[in-house]
Amino acid sequence: MVELAQSKGRIIVIDDERGRAEAEATALRKLGYVASTSNIEHALERQREDLAEVAVCHLDGQGLALTRRLTEAGVPVVLTAQELNTEQAVAALRSGARDLVTEPVEEGLLVEALERLCGGLRRDTQRLEWIGESPAMQQLAGIVARVARGDAPVFLCGESGTGKELVANAIHVGGPRHDAPFVAVNCAAVPGSLLESELFGHTRGAFTDARSERRGLFSQANGGTLFLDEIGELPLELQPKLLRALQERKVRPLGSTREIAFDARLITATNSDLELAVREHRFREDLFYRINVVRIDLPPLRDRRSDVLPLAERFLARAAARTGRTVSKLSEAAADRLLAWSWPGNVRELENCMESAVAMAHTDEIQLEDLPARLRESTAVESALPASRIDQLVTLEELNHRYLHRVLRTLSGNKTKTAEVLGIDRRTLYRMLARETAPPPPPP
Ligand SMILES: Nc1ncnc2c1ncn2[C@@H]1O[C@H](COP(=O)(O)OP(=O)(O)OP(=O)(O)O)[C@@H](O)[C@H]1O
Ligand SMILES: [Mg+2]
Structure with missing residues (x-):
């Protein structure tokens, strides 16, 4: 799980007096925060590296x-100072400071300010259980926390099952x-003829079936967030x-002559190539620019393998708890297979896979044979390399990748020890994890 989810928030303490x-950082850590320190000169870089929220x-x-x-970078600042006259306080607030605490810092006051400022993602991730240990997901967590504080339209892109809805939720709860309300509508699931009245509402008698007046989803999301999923499917x-509604911030219910103002943050998502749809005139360019203000790309699971086992373990525990089973672990062979699979259905596929594996398991450990057939039948390259079939051989890079993960797993994820065993330094290991590449497609 991202550290964010376990700590009370990530703080950077900036002071030239080390x-x-x-x-101060030590005091904050004792209170449950993740705290790092920096001098003024390197503060911006450090903040980015550490994903500090405040x-x-x-x-x-x-x-x-x-x-x-x-402040411009979206990071709220609490200033501490020995004594502030009014002029200095005004200057501090003008520069964007969110709070001022006089020194010597009274812990209670500082914590009060911090609690107010780093509410967001921490609360969500706990509730939404966002799991992501890979560098890509850690970085994403920082981006989501920052984006949540603003109000700009967000455009989420990612393959099916990568967590777009989860991120949309996190942005809502974190802001x-x-x-x-958080109101979600799947543009592909609602028939085109109904979508307009779903979105904008209708008056009584606006069309044959409109027996009573209906508030549209835009109005229902008022004050909150409207999530339009599969926006590429919008007729x-x-x-x-839709463009007009977004520009004017008003909607006109079907059959009505009056426009109703709304105030909702818009989040859209797609798993298709919307730029291509624009080029092929299936999606309006002006609407595309309107929704594509902050774009967030969700990487497919095969590009962040270090998330596979933590996710699998979480889903396993969840499925076991739900069904009252005592299944609690993965055998080495099953874990290997999960790591080798390419996860075309991403996190959702993994979730389903663990659910069925828990149902199949005979003991408290999931075995290879408990996994769905397509996974069972895929060749685990690292255990057997049949020379007869050239298409089952892998590149050195892929082999490196699998071996790296095997060592990492054997050492319970300890990166320092893993680097030692592999004979590389930690930085190289981190770079390799960040650069994980896709495996060859599974055999048919
Ligand atoms: N990082 C994560 N941590 C924990 N659970 C996750 C994570 N990412 C996705 N999930 C879970 O995986 C499932 C699929 O995620 P979600 O519905 O957000 O994907 P999606 O991108 O909206 O998929 P689709 O395009 O198919 O609608 C959900 O049950 C979600 O809770
Ligand atoms: Mg979805």
Whole structure:
């Protein structure tokens, strides 16, 4: 699971006086925060590396300029200073500081400010159980936390089952609109003829079946978030209407002459190539630009293998709890197979796979034969390399990749020890994990 989900929040303490910064960070760690430190000069870089959500910055020298830059980057800043006169306080707030705490810092006051500022993702990830240990997912968690604080339209792209809806939810719960509704509609699931009245509502008698008035989803999402899934499937004739609604922030229910204002954050998602749809005139370019303001790409599971086992274990535990079974672990062979599979259906496929494996298991350990046939029959390259079939041989890179993961797993994920065993340094290991490549397609 991302560290974010376990800690109370990620804080960076910025102070040119190292001792003071360390003391404060230590105090915050004791309170359950993940805290790092930096001097002013390297603060921005460090914040990005550490994915810090909130900065606590001692006010001197370049403190205000830094506050401005952090604020622009979407990171709220709490300034601490020895004594502030009104002028300084005004200057601090103008630079974007979200809170001021006088030194010596009273812990209670600082924590109060931090709790207010790093609410977001932490709460969501706990509730939504977002699991992601790969560098790609850790980075994504930071992006989601930052995006959640704003209000710009978000466009989520990713293959089916990569977690688009989960991310849409995290953005909603992590932002200022979290107390208002999150309304999701799948544009592919609602027949085109009904979609318009679903989205915008209708008056009584607007069409044959409209026996009573109906509020549209735009209105229902008021104050909250409207999630339009599979936006690529939105019928062409509805596209100008959606565009207009987004531009004017008003909708006109079917059969009505009145327009109703709405205020909802828009999140859209697609698993198809919308740019291609624009080129082929299946999707309006102007609408595309309107929704594609903040684009977030969700990587397929095969490109972040280090997430496979943590996800599998979580899904296993969940399925076991739900069905009252005591299945609690994966055999080595089953784990190997999960790692070798290419997961065309991504996280959802893994979730289903673990659910059926739990149902099949005879003991408290999932064996190879408990896995779905397509996985069972795929050749585990690392255990047997039949020279007779050239299509079952793998590249050195793929072999490297599988061996790396086997060592990592054997050492319970300890990266320092893994690097030692592999005879490479930790940085190289991290780079390799970040650069994971897809396996060859599974045999038919
Ligand atoms: N990082 C993750 N941690 C935990 N569960 C996840 C994660 N990503 C996805 N899931 C789970 O996998 C399933 C599929 O995710 P989700 O529905 O968000 O995918 P999607 O991209 O919207 O898929 P589709 O395109 O098919 O609608 C859900 O049950 C979700 O909770
Ligand atoms: Mg979805």
